[in-house]
Amino acid sequence: MYSAEINRKQPALLMLLLDHSFSMSESSGQGQGTKAQVLALAVNNLLGNAVLLCSRGGEKIYNYFDVGVVGYGATIGPILHGASDEQPVLPVKDLADNPRRVDAVTRRVPDGAGGVVPVQQQMPIWVDPVADGATPMVSALQRAEPTIAAWCAAHPSSFPPIVINVTDGVSTDGDPREAAARIRGLSTDDGAALVFNLHLSALSGQAVTFPDSAEAFNDPNAHILFEASSVLPPALLEAAAALGYSVRAGSRGLLYNADVTMVIDFLDIGTRAVTPTGLKDLISTTDAAGYGSDDDAPDDDGRRDEGDQPKL
Structure with missing residues (x-):
């Protein structure tokens, strides 16, 4: 489980749910602007890296990933340019x-x-960066669910969808655990969809990272997000450990009261789950779909040029 190769016939799905509530206008506490500004920068870097990775260092982009980004605050919906309610991914x-x-x-x-x-x-x-309105987290998860279900049905052999929810507050439209559980109940042949949660704080020194038990929390909201989060698969456990985080079997994809400087770490670790060797190491040299062009084919000696490999 959680070991499917990514290629053009078996792409991976990354779905980001971004809190756009008014409290995201607060200072990040790190002298780097507001929480909304830091989050937008981290997401733009992540998407830019994904594009570079799928270009194999050249001009052509290979569709190894499908990407959806849903913002939730005063409004709820897909926010990528070119996306729509009809095509959110x-x-x-x-x-x-x-x-x-x-x-x-x-x-x-x-x-x-x-x-x-x-x-x-x-x-x-x-x-x-957007900071306007309340925190309708349940509605955001509900908005994402049918998209994820349809994607799983269309890609039964792919690595399961990865959903990363980033918020700095408490859900204002109810308890998100049921909606998160429904998403985690969706699956491909390779496993159940993964739901990870990152709770932002402007305060330092109080973060709880990748807990394996809710006993670490006194805050009821932390208990809720813990129960809404998936257990980390082995590849992601390894990625978190490599970045110095303390993890163990049963650790969940949750950072609570996280310093905004952890946003990039968390997004990177989350996306590393899409392949046993990690997103940054993804190399697809033998797509199930076959070579897309003469440039994709091996050289006469059977080897690939360095330029044929995806890189960051």
């Missing part, structure tokens, strides 16, 4: 072709002599 090629815009950003990079220099880079923007 996009193949990664469509994602690559339809950023909301491309911004020029300044980044500090090594200069090769021990220092750093500012460099202007182009950054695709798929998600903007």
Whole structure:
């Protein structure tokens, strides 16, 4: 279980549920802007990495992933440019072709002599920071459920869907455990859908990471999110441990009162579940669909050029 290879006939599904409530306008506490701004930056980086990975270092994008992003606050619905209620999930090629815009950003990079220099880079923007309204988490999960069910039916041999919910508050439209359980009840032949929860806090030093028991929590909301979270499959346990998190058999995909600097870690760990070797190491050299073009085929000696491999 949780070992299906990803290829063009067996893509993976990543579904992000992003809290857009008014409290996301609060400072992140790390001098990096608001919670909404930090979350948007992390998600844009994640999506950009997914696009680069599926390009194999070249121009052509291979549809190894389907991606959906649902925002929930004053409104609830898909927020990717080009997505709609009728098509809430996009193949990664469509994602690559339809950023909301491309911004020029300044980044500090090594200069090769021990220092750093500012460099202007182009950054695709798929998600903007939003902070407006309440926290209708149950409705967001309910909105995602039929999409995930339909995807599982259409991709029975694929790795199970990965759903990552990021919030900084308590659900304002009821208890989300039943809705999360219904999603976890959906499955492909490779296992049940995975639901992970990241609860943001502007405070440091109080995070509970990947717990294996609800006994660590005094907060009723933490108990709810714990019970709404899936147990981590082995590949994700390994990924979390590699980044220095304390995990054990039975650990769940939950970070509670997490520092916003953990957002990127959590998103990266969550997506590493899609393959035993991790998202960043995904290499598909023998798609079940066959080679998509002459550029995909091995060289005459049977080997692939470095450029044929996906990379970040």
